[in-house]
Amino acid sequence: MQNSFQIENPNPSFLETSRRDFWWIEPFFTAIGLLAFVIYSTWAAFQNEHYQWESYLSPFYAPLLEYDWWPFSPAFLILWAPAGFRLTCYYYRKAYYRSLFLTPSACAVGGRPQNYRGERFLLLFQNLHRYFLYIALVFCVILSYDAYISFTFKDGLGIGVGTVIMTLNAVFLTAFTFGCNSLRHLVGGNVDCYSCVNFGHQRYQAWKFVNIFNMNHMMWAWISLFWVGFTDLYIRLVSMGIITDYRIL
Amino acid sequence: MSETLFKIFRGERAKGELCGYSVEVTEGMVVLDAINQIQARHANDLAVRWNCKAGKCGSCSAEVNGKPRLMCMTRMDELPLDKPVIIEPMRRFPHIKDLVTDVSLNYEINQQIRPLKPKPREADGTYRMQQKDIERIQEFHKCIECFLCQNVCHVTRDQQVQEFAGPRFFIRIASLAMHPLDTLNRLKELKDVFGIGYCNITKCCTEVCPEDIAITDNAIIPLKERVAGAFYDPLALLWRSLTSVSK
Ligand code: SF4
Ligand code: SF4
Ligand code: FES
Ligand code: FES
Numbered sequence: 098m099q100n101s102f103q104i105e106n107p108n109p110s111f112l113e114t115s116r117r118d119f120w121w122i123e124p125f126f127t128a129i130g131l132l133a134f135v136i137y138s139t140w141a142a143f144q145n146e147h148y149q150w151e152s153y154l155s156p157f158y159a160p161l162l163e164y165d166w167w168p169f170s171p172a173f174l175i176l177w178a179p180a181g182f183r184l185t186c187y188y189y190r191k192a193y194y195r196s197l198f199l200t201p202s203a204c205a206v207g208g209r210p211q212n213y214r215g216e217r218f219l220l221l222f223q224n225l226h227r228y229f230l231y232i233a234l235v236f237c238v239i240l241s242y243d244a245y246i247s248f249t250f251k252d253g254l255g256i257g258v259g260t261v262i263m264t265l266n267a268v269f270l271t272a273f274t275f276g277c278n279s280l281r282h283l284v285g286g287n288v289d290c291y292s293c294v295n296f297g298h299q300r301y302q303a304w305k306f307v308n309i310f311n312m313n314h315m316m317w318a319w320i321s322l323f324w325v326g327f328t329d330l331y332i333r334l335v336s337m338g339i340i341t342d343y344r345i346l
Numbered sequence: 347m348s349e350t351l352f353k354i355f356r357g358e359r360a361k362g363e364l365c366g367y368s369v370e371v372t373e374g375m376v377v378l379d380a381i382n383q384i385q386a387r388h389a390n391d392l393a394v395r396w397n398c399k400a401g402k403c404g405s406c407s408a409e410v411n412g413k414p415r416l417m418c419m420t421r422m423d424e425l426p427l428d429k430p431v432i433i434e435p436m437r438r439f440p441h442i443k444d445l446v447t448d449v450s451l452n453y454e455i456n457q458q459i460r461p462l463k464p465k466p467r468e469a470d471g472t473y474r475m476q477q478k479d480i481e482r483i484q485e486f487h488k489c490i491e492c493f494l495c496q497n498v499c500h501v502t503r504d505q506q507v508q509e510f511a512g513p514r515f516f517i518r519i520a521s522l523a524m525h526p527l528d529t530l531n532r533l534k535e536l537k538d539v540f541g542i543g544y545c546n547i548t549k550c551c552t553e554v555c556p557e558d559i560a561i562t563d564n565a566i567i568p569l570k571e572r573v574a575g576a577f578y579d580p581l582a583l584l585w586r587s588l589t590s591v592s593k
Contacts, residue, residue, distance in 0.1 A: 115412030204550035208504035215544035224578035282571035290526035
């Protein structure tokens with residue numbers, strides 16, 4: 098683009114700002130939240146044990162793929178998919194560009210000086226988010242099935258605390274996935290004139306439906322992230338015998 | 347009624363400094379009222395641009411305590427008055443004097459956007475559009491061109507990228523690209539000329555927009571998805587090359 102202007106205040110120094118509020122709180126806690134999850138989930142994936150109890154299965158290991166030729170934890174066969182989905186999610190991108198990359202850490206606060214290329218070159222892979230979405234939709238079905246199975250116990254149907262936790266996990270993950278910006282584009286966002294195309298009205302309605310979840314995408318991102326870790330922890334502790342699963346019904 | 351200290355940037359960028367003025371704060375006052383009071387009582391040569399005092403003309407943009415805001419829409423009772431209130435001009439644009447900057451570069455960017463090229467009129471000489479077809483772009487027409495979003499965007503403010511149109515113009519392009527009557531494909535220039543790939547969707551434009559336009563969610567991300575579909579989706583590319591071969 099040909100611009101005949103100069104940028105007035107070249108490169109404000111790193112973290113320089115006239116802001117007086119506690120602008121660093123948000124990136125600070127975002128960074129802690131993200132790092133805590135990465136550390137816990139990596140640790141849990143390496144454990145390769147205590148991921149099952151009765152009909153409960155940890156979401157870090159679902160679907161359970163156990164093969165003789167795979168010497169490592171089965172979690173690694175599947176975790177790349179949800180990890181890639183969240184890594185390329187538009188909300189998480191914002192979260193880690195701000196809190197970990199510091200480009201910028203907050204608005205009107207000097208960004209990290211660097212050879213800034215935005216989402217070009219190395220970060221072009223972010224454009225593949227839609228493929229992770231396709232896989233994530235399958236995971237919504239798998240985790241819902243696991244939640245359904247968690248209603249079965251040795252003595253027949255029932256509901257334990259773990260059942261509730263696993264069901265909520267499937268619900269939260271689905272709410273997060275349904276707000277995905279790539280899904281929003283796919284179902285109707287890419288249409289310019291709903292009244293001119295086939296199934297235009299249905300696509301308009303689908304787009305409206307996705308908007309409901311999309312508006313709170315950040316909230317669902319955090320709820321589902323916390324809950325998936327909590328679900329693993331709960332099943333782990335029950336399976337280790339540290340806590341007992343309480344049977345509600 | 348209470349007295350509050352204002353520190354206002356005076357002079358020209360390299361040679362300027364923050365000057366202190368005492369302001370009598372009354373109920374219901376906004377920052378622009380305080381500036382007008384300073385002009386009337388202490389500094390009648392203080393340069394400031396404003397017109398409507400109703401958040402609709404987009405002239406009174408400045409940085410209030412470091413945050414890009416409209417001065418006429420920033421109420422004094424939202425600010426901590428025990429410390430001086432700092433008012434600076436927008437940092438991103440060439441400085442003229444005191445609180446006034448030269449925002450004309452935005453008009454230069456705007457001229458590079460191709461205007462609406464509508465499809466032919468219907469047989470009765472009219473255009474017909476349904477509400478659901480134009481609903482999305484109505485939000486973008488709320489823009490008052492205050493350029494606070496252009497000012498805060500780190501791509502130019504910090505990183506000095508020149509090949510970048512900026513959020514206000516992604517909104518304009520979105521309002522054309524999503525227009526039910528428009529016939530142009532704007533995706534290639536969006537990627538190559540207007541540099542949408544430089545935006546890292548960190549949403550500062552959305553945070554400062556006084557019209558509450560969801561710039562990032564409703565304009566930039568949908569445009570990024572369209573660009574991804576046109577240039578970076580391997581299966582879509584394969585499909586398009588196969589179907590164009592068979593034609
Ligand atoms: S979301 Fe994009 S356009 Fe908006 S301020 Fe951030 S980098 Fe700039
Ligand atoms: S999009 Fe919002 S912040 Fe940007 S120029 Fe328009 S009204 Fe101002
Ligand atoms: S944008 Fe967040 S999951 Fe797709
Ligand atoms: S004076 Fe018109 S927007 Fe503030």
